[in-house]
Amino acid sequence: MDRWAWANGLLDMAETLVIQQRGVRLYDGDDKTKFDSGTLLLTTHRLLWRNQKTSDCCISLPLWQIVFFEEQAAGIGKSAKIIIHLQVAAPNKESGPYQSSKYSFIKLSFREHGQIEFYRRLAEELSQKRWERISVPQPVPAGRSQPGRVKAVGIVGIERKLAEKRKETDKNISEAFEDLSKLMNKAKEMVDLSKSIANKIKEKQGDISEDETIRFKSYLLSMGIADPVTRETHGSGTHYHMQLAKQLVTMLHAPLEEQGGMMALTEVYCLTNRARGMELLSPEDLVNACKMFEALKLPMRLRVFDSGVMVVQLQSHNEDEMIASALETVSERGFLSSEEYAKLVGISVLLAKERLLLAEKFGHLCRDDSVESLRFYPNLFLTQD
Template sequence: MSGNFLPAVQLTESGRPVLQPNEIECFYLSSVDLLSEDEPSSIPFPHLKSRLLILTTHRLLCLPNSSSPNSSGAFAVPLAAISHIFSHKKSIKSMFASPRIRFQVSLTPDGRVSGNGSRSVVATIVVRGKGDCDAFLTKFWENWRARAWEDDGPAPGSSSGSAFGSNSASASAPASSGIYSSDGTVRMVGVAGILRKEQEMWESTDKSLQDAFQDLNALMSKAKEMVMLAEKMRQKLLSGSTSQTNASNDEEMGTKEEMQDWLLSVGIISPVTKESAGAMYHQQLSRQLADFVKVPLERAGGIVNLIDIYCLFNRARGTELISPDDLLKACLLWEKFDAPMFLRKFDSGVMVIQNKSHSDEEVFSKIKVLVTKPEALRAGISASDAARTLGVAPAMAKEHLLSAESMGLLCRDTSLDGIRFYINLFTEIDQDDMHLVKDHGVYASWIRVNHAP
């Protein structure tokens, strides 16, 4: 099966791939087939149909398409195992057929994809959906050549460079005498070669001039470093706090924890961007958001203001900020892949993200306990009183109070001091005899509190 052949990719609950440290997603192609066109095929290369292809700095991820989330597993081709990428051939045939991208993968003798394999197989990507095939190929090349996986030490599948094959060696050292030049095209010789080299020099000068003005790109590449720095600091803090728990005093611990909290929230190393995801943008964003929201949602007791999430999410993303509109769309897409949370709109128009497991009953019972305390029986409660008890923001607490009111649990008192909420006694009072007070019940205890001598 394909599981033996290609390494599997771990997915989050919402169906987003779990990335390796420092791995960044770069390009998305939807409706892609991955297969081997080698005939006869002695190698059981899987035929993966209509998948979502994600190119990262480290791997080529082949995920089940979002429209059929139950189709089996997600697999990856480590870029380290790719020994060659064939350039795109323009022909009459290619104008009518779906665009194809071919690359060569190294295999170990027992048929596993690996960087130091002795055998190889040519794999083909068939792009069936609408996607910028050329742009993908360019990015594919860039990432393959950038060899980002080597920065993190040997990635699984590529043990050392020496066994990697001559092609990759030529890629890292353009001056070497391989058949391929640095950009993957076949090296030209003779006068044509000299002319071409001249041309290339012109082009590269032009390019570096352009780059000089693209400050934003430079900033973006710095952003990764910043995230790495934050990660390092977090690691240090973690190791520090475990070793010195006894020695350090409480205050120091407090600031450390705070710092840690801040750093932990810089969590998203690979933000889904419009540039990389294209049409898939909102779907992928939606999944990423679902993964992200879990922690703040848990901390806030199952319900969070949408605005709070907007701030937290964008802070975690760092540079690739999203618009409120994108956030809203991402939230609305949760329905489609059965995320464990949903967007809820209160009657007042306030929007929140709520856990599906979160129940209003729990909140209502807390509110009920609060309003039946003697002090609340006498003077009612305000939104901020409820906020303190429920551990949520006052605006959120007010929404809870209003929904408790609409359930008939509470009723309001509007005065110059603003709105205060009381336990609803109207249901307790006997409609036939207004002076009658039952011995037990809320009305009786309300009278005891308010008419005590």
């Protein structure tokens, strides 16, 4: 910790913010420090730690001080960490929170996750060493000048900075197109594979047995989500829930259509966690992600019935058709309980009861609540004089 120096928390002109992560605790070697919970910023030149509660506390560490770094996996009751090994502190180092330390390494404890993305971006910055190409101006004491260095000022300085920025942009674009070409090659393979599967299905059209259909569905279910959205890859907070909401829409669209456009949140929870494998999702995160559907203008929404039952529903779901279908089924049978209706339609008892209650709410059905069960009858007052 004796390599850290006090800072004002502002970025210099030549410095660019790369990534930031909340909920990071600093360790001096293996010892905890008073820097308990703050925001860790990675720039092209430094690591900055800023207190989340009081913005006046900020410390910095130059990237050139880092020798190497490694990951430390999370354990029971312990968060994941990045261990950073540092060079020996310079004798003329600026003042900081620690004047000396018995350790030559520090630990960054990520209590709100996000360490995977931070580790990746830190590795990129250390490999590129952008601080060597774009140096941050250092304060020079009054009356003294730095020998051997010509300071670019005015239009010449601005043009030089613009040229350096264009060069960096061109490099980033070139790297991006290299990755894009690789992606296009992979996409071609996937398109060929999908065409092959489609042709096989067309060849067997009309001859696919029920057993083959069940087996094909089981294959799809066993595949699950190849790259589930997690806190480790997308950090915490709103951004995590937004990305999770988008992935949920992709995964749930087909099952919702099979269920008639609506599915209870408990069923969604079980289906989602089955597809995610070991990356299980908490009920709280699922609810928060579903609440993002309408804000992101996705083709689904979270609906809460009067009884408190929560369901995920397609935006295209027609409520009038659902009520008319419930009325038609009850009218054909004379009366139905929610259990009987669930068996006929092929949905859960909870969702069946909500549909019948909704039809009752609009006056199409009436109930008989006896010791035997709760039964629903067509409302004859609407159909008979």
